[in-house]
Amino acid sequence: xxxxxxxxxxxxxxxxxxxxxxxxxxxxxxxxxxxxxxxxxxxxxxxxxxxxxxxxxxxxxxxxxxxxxxxxxxxxxxxxxxxxxxxxxxxxxxxxxxxxxxxxxxxxxxxxxxxxxxxxxxxxxxxxxxxxxxxxxxxxxxx
Amino acid sequence: xxxxxxxxxxxxxxxxxxxxxxxxxxxxxxxxxxxxxxxxxxxxxxxxxxxxxxxxxxxxxxxxxxxxxxxxxxxxxxxxxxxxxxxxxxxxxxxxxxxxxxxxxxxxxxx
Ligand SMILES: Nc1ncnc2c1ncn2[C@@H]1O[C@H](COP(=O)(O)OP(=O)(O)OP(=O)(O)O)[C@@H](O)[C@H]1O
Ligand SMILES: [Mg+2]
Numbered sequence: 001x002x003x004x005x006x007x008x009x010x011x012x013x014x015x016x017x018x019x020x021x022x023x024x025x026x027x028x029x030x031x032x033x034x035x036x037x038x039x040x041x042x043x044x045x046x047x048x049x050x051x052x053x054x055x056x057x058x059x060x061x062x063x064x065x066x067x068x069x070x071x072x073x074x075x076x077x078x079x080x081x082x083x084x085x086x087x088x089x090x091x092x093x094x095x096x097x098x099x100x101x102x103x104x105x106x107x108x109x110x111x112x113x114x115x116x117x118x119x120x121x122x123x124x125x126x127x128x129x130x131x132x133x134x135x136x137x138x139x140x141x142x143x
Numbered sequence: 144x145x146x147x148x149x150x151x152x153x154x155x156x157x158x159x160x161x162x163x164x165x166x167x168x169x170x171x172x173x174x175x176x177x178x179x180x181x182x183x184x185x186x187x188x189x190x191x192x193x194x195x196x197x198x199x200x201x202x203x204x205x206x207x208x209x210x211x212x213x214x215x216x217x218x219x220x221x222x223x224x225x226x227x228x229x230x231x232x233x234x235x236x237x238x239x240x241x242x243x244x245x246x247x248x249x250x251x252x253x254x
Contacts, residue, residue, distance in 0.1 A: 106175060119181075
């Protein structure tokens with residue numbers, strides 16, 4: 001482990017759509033202040049936002065831990081929601097179980113997980129039905 | 144061209160922001176937020192009917208130059224707070240999305 005590492009912790013309330021995206025915005029602000037390049041910031045912002053929103057609309061909220069060291073930014077999103085039955089299916093473009101209500105807000109294209117895959121350097125999903133989901137997003141720092 | 148200049152030229156209302164950002168990513172139209180998140184070019188002008196707080200978060204994180212709320216769709220208090228938090232410039236027009244994009248493209252000289 002690097003000695004120069006920063007940690008941030010966020011609690012994400014469930015089903016509060018006006019708050020959704022707050023943690024991602026805060027992290028973006030921090031990354032900007034730390035002077036990371038725009039591409040790195042964009043990759044983390046998009047991936048983290050999609051993960052944050054998924055916790056809100058599918059899992060009743062959760063928690064986010066962000067670690068920044070010399071080589072990478074790591075975000076771990078933990079929830080105690082329903083879990084994902086078939087991760088492979090969930091990863092496919094266009095697959096969504098979003099309710100009519102959240103579709104009305106513009107969610108439910110089934111592109112959140114594909115975006116996370118596309119914009120992160122590493123994406124790991126640990127999930128158990130009935131227990132919850134832990135999503136780990138890694139964005140490497142350009143050297 | 145700056146976002147505020149396009150607003151002036153087309154007579155579109157500026158609902159929030161200073162419109163100082165340059166439109167350098169073209170014009171992008173879509174309403175489904177995760178598609179916008181994944182595909183909208185940064186510094187683009189994003190035209191949508193989604194005038195809600197979540198759209199403002201997407202605009203800020205995808206780093207578009209500005210948002211145009213088309214079809215005269217409503218823009219509520221929460222959305223305004225979101226635009227303020229994300230420093231997003233928001234314009235509004237009664238034009239439908241395609242017509243709005245066409246007028247903006249003409250002004251920007253896009254082909
Ligand atoms: N944290 C989670 N807990 C439970 N289910 C989840 C979680 N994240 C994703 N899912 C499931 O995976 C599906 C696909 O997720 P994805 O983010 O790709 O699309 P979406 O959230 O439905 O729509 P979009 O992200 O395009 O607005 C979801 O519809 C949901 O069924
Ligand atoms: Mg999603």
